[in-house]
Amino acid sequence: MKGSFFRSMTWLHTWGGLLACWLLFVVFFGGTLSYFRYEISWWMQPESHGVVAEPDQQQAVQQVISVLQSKAPDSPLWFINLADERNPLTYYGYREAPQPGQKRGRFVDGYLFGDSQQDGINLRDTKGGDFFYRLHFDLHYMSAITARWIVGAAAMIMLVGLVTGIVIHRRIFADFFTFRNGKGARTWLDLHNISSVLALPYHLMITYTGLLTLMFLYMSAPVDKVYPGGRAQFFDDQNPTFQSVKAAGQRRSEPLPIQDFIQRFKAEKQVESVSRISINNPADENATVTVYGREAGQIAHYARSTLYNSQGDALGSSREAAFYAPEKTANTLIALHTAKFAPWPLRWLFVLGGVLGCIMVASGGVLWARRIAEKRLKANQPMGWNLRLVQAMNLATVAGLPLASLVFLYLNRLLAADFDGRREWEMHGFFICYLLVFLFALYQPGRRGWAFVWMLTGGMALALPLLNLLTTDYHLLAYLVNGQWALAGLELIVLAGGLIALWGARHCLSKPGIAHQQNARPGSYKVVTQ
Amino acid sequence: MQGIRGIFSAPATGILVRIGSATVLGYLATAECAVLIAALLPSAPLSSVLTAMLLSFPLFTALIMWSFHVPRAWRALTDLGGFYLAAALSNYLLLGALV
Incomplete structure (x- = not known):
């Protein structure tokens, strides 16, 4: 060409x-x-920001199983994600038995609290x-x-x-x-x-x-x-733990010895801790348990895992030793x-x-x-609508997305914690902000527009720790004192981003850009550029 | 012949032909070729299938670049179309199936 x-x-x-x-x-x-x-x-x-210590894993498993046992004894699926360095909470989920006319039941989830392991605090x-x-x-x-x-x-x-x-x-x-x-x-x-x-x-x-x-x-x-x-x-052959075992329809008399499975799994797969456990038909004779190991210090993305039946026999196991x-x-x-x-x-x-x-x-x-x-x-041509559209998309996307993300974080603190639609509205807020910035950018696609959005972003970013202080029981200094680097780090990054945004706004305002020149009358642009 | 070439050489049509060749023919040719590689490799099926899939994306990239590189737009059509037909025919003879 x-x-x-x-x-x-x-x-x-x-x-x-x-x-x-x-x-x-x-x-x-x-x-x-x-x-x-x-x-x-x-x-x-923020309801979980009081969590500091990582819980004992064995104890966490015991507690989460008893929570699941009391909440969903007849569920077709239990799912447990154990806490680790980056996730301070033990996460559990279960599927409710399907209602008439439903193919699958509703999926319900919740958290256990780190050191106290109590359930029932609403996040x-x-x-x-x-x-x-x-x-x-x-x-x-x-x-x-x-x-x-x-x-x-x-x-x-x-x-x-x-x-x-x-x-x-x-x-x-x-x-x-x-x-x-x-x-x-x-x-x-x-x-x-x-x-x-x-x-x-x-x-x-x-x-x-x-x-x-x-x-x-x-x-x-x-x-x-x-x-x-x-x-x-292919998937069955590649990962033999992907097997479904049909429920027998008979209730188990005893609870599943999940701790034993975990011990066996750790010994067989030589892993130090477990990351996930999923249990199919926990109340049934034919229950199955899949245990996933946590891979410390290994790059390859696969989970060492084993599928056990209710007697503890391995039905299938990940084939990391036999990988091609x-x-x-x-x-x-x-x-x-x-x-x-x-x-x-x-x-x-x-x-x-x-x-x-x-x-x-x-x-x-x-x-x-x-x-x-x-x-x-x-x-000496007019700038044209197509250029304006591109400029507006640039502004809305590059400067608008950080701003929209801040709106997302702000709504998280400002919407009532028990408001039903809060999860959805946090996200709607993100996209509404994006759309508003785009409309604004169509009107003002030049340096002034950029400066305005960067200024807004910078202001909101710098005020985020203040918002957190006012709306929760915690604040940046407490995170630093408690050594909660993840929480402190997020606010520090946002603060740094805010400073960069303000620098960007100042940079945009420091000299007249092409947006000013385009307003000049035909023939006079040479004067304006100097 | 000149008339057909003329249509393909008009700038807008030319670009559309290249885009169409790159996306549709390029993808189909890549898929056929990946199937051919998977079928021809002597390793275990699990291994050869994955190898073919890993190689498919660089191949697709090359085919896209080719259809914008050739000096005349109609060449994008003939080159990628030919590549597709050759791979598809080989697959048909080897596996008795088209993708």
């Missing part, structure tokens, strides 16, 4: 990037926040950090599968964008050190280059592995057509995406990569608008 490889790839990079950049920003932004998924969830349930209902996690591949207000296809298409554009970006880049090493400030589009290009090149391995990794996490949706043809027995058989090389490869690549293995210093490097990804995508979008604006200014 257009004569040369370089030019055709530049075209593809530019227009593919423009098409997907806002969605990609949402994905990068939500994905980056997902590195703090559990910390955000914890912060958003406020919130999606918490899971909101950002889900947002980054399930989006919102649409079916998850539709959303995953859309995000998958954006991820392919991202992958193509990265590869074309590399091939059209003629001075990768030099651009490591190149940043020309105050040069209009040139400055944005430098920022785009620096953020892309600095974290290039991260960008390639996170995009490719993101596609791999959903490869059974995106590229299922090989497994459907070639694997004997198709996809269902491609399985190990896929597991490791997917683990690099989720970064569940990453301890805090490494986690921060992942976060840095994610932030650079956000900057890469955002600067790409802004660069496009800036170039067109300069071109039209030079040719």
Whole structure:
């Protein structure tokens, strides 16, 4: 196209990037926040901020089982997530027996409190950090599968964008050190280059592995057509703990010896602690129990797990010892995406990569608008509605999403803790804010608009610890004194973000931008630019 | 012949043809090719299926770039279409099934 490889790839990079950049920003932004998924969830349930100590696991299992036994003795499914370094609460859930006309019963969940292990304290209902996690591949207000296809298409554009970006880049090493400030589009290009090149391995990794996490949706043809027995058989063979055992219809006389199963599991799989337990038909003769180990110090993303029947015989067990090389490869690549293995210093490097990804995508979008604006200014053309739309989308997405996230956190504290729709309205608030910023940006897409949104974001961010102090029994200093680094860290990050936002607002106001020049009468722009 | 080429060379049509080739034909060709790789690899099915899936995304990327690289838009159609047909035919002969 257009004569040369370089030019055709530049075209593809530019227009593919423009098409997907806002969605990609949402994905990068939500994905980056997902590195703090559990910390955000914890912060958003202040009723649990008194928890300090991590409970004894054996005791926690005992207590959660007795809670489930009293609440849902006839449930078809119990589910337990045990507390760990990042989750101070023991989580449990159960499915109610289906009502007439229902295929499956309602899923009910709750928490046990860390050191005291008491049940019955009501945590406020919130999606918490899971909101950002889900947002980054399930989006919102649409079916998850539709959303995953859309995000998958954006991820392919991202992958193509990265590869074309590399091939059209003629001075990768030099651009490591190149940043020309105050040069209009040139400055944005430098920022785009620096953020892309600095974290290039991260960008390639996170995009490719993101596609791999959903490869059974995106590229299922090989497994459907070639694997004997198709996809269902593949999953059964790959993970023998995925078996369903039918209920016998006879009640058990004794409770399941789950502690014994855990002991056996730890010995057989050589793990020090357990992360999850799920129990099918706990009241039935044919109950089954699946125990999942916690993988300390291991990268590959798979859970050592074993499925036991009610007598304690292993019906199936994860095959980590018999993995084929491609399985190990896929597991490791997917683990690099989720970064569940990453301890805090490494986690921060992942976060840095994610932030650079956000900057890469955002600067790409802004660069496009800036170039067109300069071109039209030079040719003395009107700026046009299409440029305004792109500018508004840039502003609404790049500055609007942090603001919307703050609205999400604010609503978490401001909506009544027992308000029925609070979980939904926290999320509606996020999207309403996004929409309002977009409408505002259509009206004011220039530097002033950016400055206003950054100022609002900065103000709300700096006031967040104050909001927490006023609406809960806890505050930043208490978190620091108690050594609750997750909670203190969240507020400190928001404070730092607020300062950056205010710096951004000041920067936007410090000189007249192209938005001012566009208001100038034709022919007089040269005077205005100086 | 010149007439057909002319239609494909018009800028807007050309771009649409390239986008269509890259997405539809590119995806189909990738899927067929991944099936072919999975079928041809001598390793255990579990292993070869996963290998093919891991390789499919770089391949798709290359095909997308190819359909924007070729100097004439109709080439995107013929190249990716040809690649798809070749992979599909091989699969048909090997497995007796089209994707």
